[in-house]
Amino acid sequence: MRTFVEVLQQNSVHADRAITFMRSSGEERSVSYAELWLEARRRAHALRKLGLKKGDRVALILAEADEFVLTFVGALTAGIVAVPMYPPQSLAKLEAYSETVQHILAASGARVLVTNEPLKEMIDAHLAASGDGPAALRVVLERDLREPEGFDASDAAEPWRVSLDDLAFLQFTSGSTSRPKGVMVTHRNLTVNSHAIMFDGLRSTPEDRGVSWLPLYHDMGLIGFVIAPLYALVPVLFLPTTAFIRRPSLWLDAIHRFRGTITFAPNFAFALATRAVTEAQAGQWDLSCLRALGCGAEPIQADVLRAFLDRFGKHGLRPESILPSYGMAEATLAITFSDLAARLTTDRVDAKAMQSGKARPANGGASMELVSCGRPLPCHQLIIAGPDGAPLGEREVGEIWVRGPSVAAGYFNEPDATKAAFGGGWLRTGDLGYTVAGEVYLCGRSKDLIILGGKNYFPQDIERVASSVEGVREGHCVAFSCLTASGAERAVVVAEVKRGVAGVAQAILQAVRAQLGVQLSEVALIKRGTLAKTSSGKVRRREMKRRFEAGELEVASDVDEGVTPSPQADAVRASGAAARTEGGRAGGAPARVEGVIDGIQ
Numbered sequence: 114m115r116t117f118v119e120v121l122q123q124n125s126v127h128a129d130r131a132i133t134f135m136r137s138s139g140e141e142r143s144v145s146y147a148e149l150w151l152e153a154r155r156r157a158h159a160l161r162k163l164g165l166k167k168g169d170r171v172a173l174i175l176a177e178a179d180e181f182v183l184t185f186v187g188a189l190t191a192g193i194v195a196v197p198m199y200p201p202q203s204l205a206k207l208e209a210y211s212e213t214v215q216h217i218l219a220a221s222g223a224r225v226l227v228t229n230e231p232l233k234e235m236i237d238a239h240l241a242a243s244g245d246g247p248a249a250l251r252v253v254l255e256r257d258l259r260e261p262e263g264f265d266a267s268d269a270a271e272p273w274r275v276s277l278d279d280l281a282f283l284q285f286t287s288g289s290t291s292r293p294k295g296v297m298v299t300h301r302n303l304t305v306n307s308h309a310i311m312f313d314g315l316r317s318t319p320e321d322r323g324v325s326w327l328p329l330y331h332d333m334g335l336i337g338f339v340i341a342p343l344y345a346l347v348p349v350l351f352l353p354t355t356a357f358i359r360r361p362s363l364w365l366d367a368i369h370r371f372r373g374t375i376t377f378a379p380n381f382a383f384a385l386a387t388r389a390v391t392e393a394q395a396g397q398w399d400l401s402c403l404r405a406l407g408c409g410a411e412p413i414q415a416d417v418l419r420a421f422l423d424r425f426g427k428h429g430l431r432p433e434s435i436l437p438s439y440g441m442a443e444a445t446l447a448i449t450f451s452d453l454a455a456r457l458t459t460d461r462v463d464a465k466a467m468q469s470g471k472a473r474p475a476n477g478g479a480s481m482e483l484v485s486c487g488r489p490l491p492c493h494q495l496i497i498a499g500p501d502g503a504p505l506g507e508r509e510v511g512e513i514w515v516r517g518p519s520v521a522a523g524y525f526n527e528p529d530a531t532k533a534a535f536g537g538g539w540l541r542t543g544d545l546g547y548t549v550a551g552e553v554y555l556c557g558r559s560k561d562l563i564i565l566g567g568k569n570y571f572p573q574d575i576e577r578v579a580s581s582v583e584g585v586r587e588g589h590c591v592a593f594s595c596l597t598a599s600g601a602e603r604a605v606v607v608a609e610v611k612r613g614v615a616g617v618a619q620a621i622l623q624a625v626r627a628q629l630g631v632q633l634s635e636v637a638l639i640k641r642g643t644l645a646k647t648s649s650g651k652v653r654r655r656e657m658k659r660r661f662e663a664g665e666l667e668v669a670s671d672v673d674e675g676v677t678p679s680p681q682a683d684a685v686r687a688s689g690a691a692a693r694t695e696g697g698r699a700g701g702a703p704a705r706v707e708g709v710i711d712g713i714q
Contacts, residue, residue: 116300117307118153118275119465120189120343125150130319133350134442142179146343148184156187157262163225163253167192168280172223173248173330174232174439175297176200178351180255181329181421182339184227185598187258189300192275192482195282196221196295200232213293217285221525225251225260230634257623259309277301283525284332286443287651292489295525296442306445308521309490314438314450315375315405317342322402323349324373326357326364333410336446343657347375357478358515358631361386362394365425369398377407380414381588383421388587390424409649412555412573413484415459421458432456439486439553443540449553451487458485460554464629468568470510471553472547479630481574485552493517500541510547510569512559514539540564545571561654563594563604570604570631572654578628579606579621579636584614590646593658595634599602601634607657610638645666 115123124130124146131145145154165171171188173195174179181197189194196219201210204645218226228236236252275281281303283295311317327334329351342349350371351681357364365386368376408418422432435457440447451458462472464479472483489495496504497511505511520540523531535539545556557571564570575592579585590608606625609618619635627633645653645660 114278114304114467115344116275116277116279117281117340117343118300121153121186121190124343124346127346131348132182132344133348133371134177135350135352135356137356138171144179144183149183149271152183153186153190155186155194155261155264157191158256158259158264160188160191160193160225162261162263163251164662165191165193165225167275168194169225170194170196170221170223170283172196172221172226173217174198174200174236175255176229176232177573178329178353180450181227182351183642184255184258185282185329185335185339189275192279193556194221194280196223197335199227199328199330201235216294217368218295219284220293221283223250225253227253227255242675245537246307247283248409258310259385260649262651265374275300275657276454278521279303284521285333286442287331289514289672294527294530297522297525299391299522300444302519303336303340304344304519305492306336306447306490306515307344309492310337310447310450311345311347311520313491314447314453316453317345317347317375319346321347321374321404322347322369322371323347323375324352324364324368325349325376326354328351328354331410332442332446333377333379337407341446343373356384357382362390365390365398365400365428366394368400368403368597372402374402375405375407376403377409377436379410380408380412380417381409384414384587387417387421387424395425395428397459398425398428400425403430405436406434407429407436407438407485409440411488412557413437415482415484416578418457423690424490437484437486439555441542443521443542444515444517444523447490448493448515448542449487449489451485451552458552459483460485460549464574467510467556468570472508472510472549472570475531479628483554483556485549485554487553488551489515490517490519490548495553496539497539505547507549508547510545510556513542513544513546513555515542515554516540555703561593563592563602565594565602565604565631570629572631574627574631575604575606575631576652578625579608582624584611584617584622585609585621586611586641589641591644591652591654593654593661593684595658595662604631605637605658605661606637607639607644607666608660609641609644611641633653637661637666638669638670639660640667 127146131143134142171193173181173184200619206367220594255614277300279300284298285295323338325334325338327337338349350367352363352367382710400619418435433454433456437451439449459482461475463475463480465475494516496514498514499505499511501674516539523535544600545559547554556571560573562570562640576590579590581586587610592606594602594604606621618638621636622633625633628641646658
């Protein structure tokens with residue numbers, strides 16, 4: 114087994130291999146594998162000159178992909194633990210952004226933060242806190258790492274050896290269910306998971322070519338396209354994340370031009386591209402080169418993937434290219450992969466049976482369709498565990514537990530959280546799912562489950578129906594349950610709405626009742642851009658529930674948004690207020706950073 118640093122060094126002999134970056138200006142920059150190794154050693158030397166030692170942490174807030182990747186590989190080459198962090202996308206909500214950044218800096222104990230000149234002024238202004246933690250932080254410009262004084266490029270020796278069991282970087286969780294925690298990813302984790310992704314899952318060869326617009330502070334973009342492809346000598350083209358959001362055609366156009374064979378994206382990206390790409394933009398695209406079209410990182414909707422395949426099938430996109438998968442930061446990245454040669458596999462289950470935790474095949478009546486995420490990677494085990502930890506049978510819904518060499522070492526300086534999630538030899542994912550013929554189907558998060566009258570409902574199903582209602586911003590809604598003054602659970606939907614569409618709340622009530630049999634107690638309509646999301650774009654249900662219970666939602670007015678409030682709203686708000694008094698401090702965590710990309714999920 115080779116560490117990532119050994120891979121960088123050994124890859125340098127391949128003069129024909131390179132990674133390519135499209136900067137936000139549109140300029141393209143190609144970095145050969147030889148240049149990548151040289152730059153890794155150069156920046157490793159510069160970081161050491163700052164007084165950083167093996168095992169110290171360095172935080173990275175860098176918007177341009179080339180700046181980020183070259184600094185990241187430099188840190189790992191020096192044996193320094195990288196802490197990827199997302200950059201601010203606008204001047205709005207900087208207070209919330211600063212709060213999260215200060216938390217991560219303090220939690221990681223980072224001594225140095227590397228950024229670029231446009232961001233440094235903001236960081237100096239907003240992160241100069243008193244006390245220990247960020248106050249002791251040294252902020253360094255990325256450009257100052259490029260030509261460190263005293264570095265001899267002719268010296269090929271590797272002065273700072275790293276081992277497989279050394280810590281490589283801290284991948285902070287998105288914070289969708291709790292305050293972000295630093296997942297400790299070792300070099301062994303990276304090596305094992307990279308091999309599983311590239312060779313077992315993708316069956317990759319050096320003939321492959323990757324294309325990615327995914328943010329590099331997130332595990333799917335960082336491990337899936339920076340680290341893993343280098344183990345298989347696969348060139349990658351990196352696109353700016355914000356450029357894709359503004360113009361989704363950029364992604365597919367790059368696949369056509371670069372002859373990309375591998376790409377991944379969350380469910381929302383497929384919906385966005387299907388809706389936003391015009392025929393003029395598609396032009397003469399030839400997408401027949403694409404053999405692995407991965408989907409993961411958020412709930413996968415079969416209708417969304419089918420629409421994408423249908424929309425671009427006339428441009429050569431093959432139905433067999435679709436590749437649903439499942440993973441999480443605590444398992445480095447990938448946990449399961451679908452069969453590379455198979456078409457989309459789904460399971461339609463009886464909605465009523467699902468309420469009691471049984472995924473019975475639908476036979477008339479209300480049903481829901483779930484997407485298979487495939488089988489566990491080789492050398493890894495997955496079970497569906499019941500409340501007592503015992504494995505459940507096929508088609509029984511329970512918590513997904515995973516073990517194997519990709520499972521991370523725990524949470525940095527969080528012994529209690531580590532014991533709760535990683536104790537006993539299994540990673541307790543917190544995700545609910547079931548298996549059929551060895552394939553895994555995800556249902557939702559265990560802590561987000563809505564229980565009404567003793568029946569279980571998954572918020573993702575309610576959100577899917579609500580999102581389909583005319584006037585709701587697609588994917589911009591959240592469902593959760595609240596306690597009333599009497600202690601009963603009530604289901605609530607909060608949704609961002611478009612301007613000029615009336616009767617939205619009533620339409621959501623009717624659609625959810627008709628399709629799922631769920632009687633919502635309230636629909637709260639909020640202003641565009643106010644739904645709380647994580648840095649990776651996941652809806653922060655618990656934060657939205659807290660805001661709802663605290664009366665902090667930015668409600669859309671009839672005049673501004675053209676919407677009609679739910680007829681039950683006043684009565685339910687009154688009961689909700691009483692529940693807040695009786696319900697203690699549950700869900701009372703302070704507000705944190707909003708999602709970076711407003712269009713995600």
